[in-house]
Amino acid sequence: MRPPLPADMFDELCPSSLNPIRFGDKWAALIVRCLEQGPRRFSELRVPLRRVTPKVLTQSLRSLERGGLVKRTATTEGGPHVEYELTPLGASMIEPLDAACAWAAEHWDELLDARESYDHALVQDTSV
Template identity: 50%
Template structure:
């Protein structure tokens, strides 16, 4: 934890900033943020939109994001019960940086895949 009024410092291994980086660097968190941008979504629809994520893993990701204040979980008293997930203002503040990283990935995916191929062939 940051103590004694020290400013957050990601280079300090004891700084909680690293915990935050772990959360936002998780591939499922990034995709959840992107897919919840338009508004609230139910679990099944979110899982289908993301694709390739196991229900248990998505549940763990959503719980961690809720704990970190990035989204809210609203249970509606219906039969069957309906649960919606929605980004908080804090979660929405991640949209711009995630879009920037996503744009970089889309722009450079060819170069990264070529570099992997070269590395794998050399090894």
């Protein structure tokens, strides 16, 4: 049995939240990370991806499935359920994803400063 996914896997202070490199849609890289250790049920994915609505998570999973990165398997064994897992193509994203996350961690302060500066300038522009 696989260990459960930690609820704080994608804490707001996680470098992945600032990663400007996108793999598919906004949530795709996080879904790939959740499936890295093997198949997961939708309800398992919802734990660390609690900020994602069920509708958007479903759309993201379908998009990853359409792109050949995720395989969806429906079974009736032990009651009907669906599992999602990375395909070999999806698993090949782990290495570049690791590199992108390492880059974001290395540039964490710069990324936060840039966002703060932008947001501050935006507020100044709208208050004039």
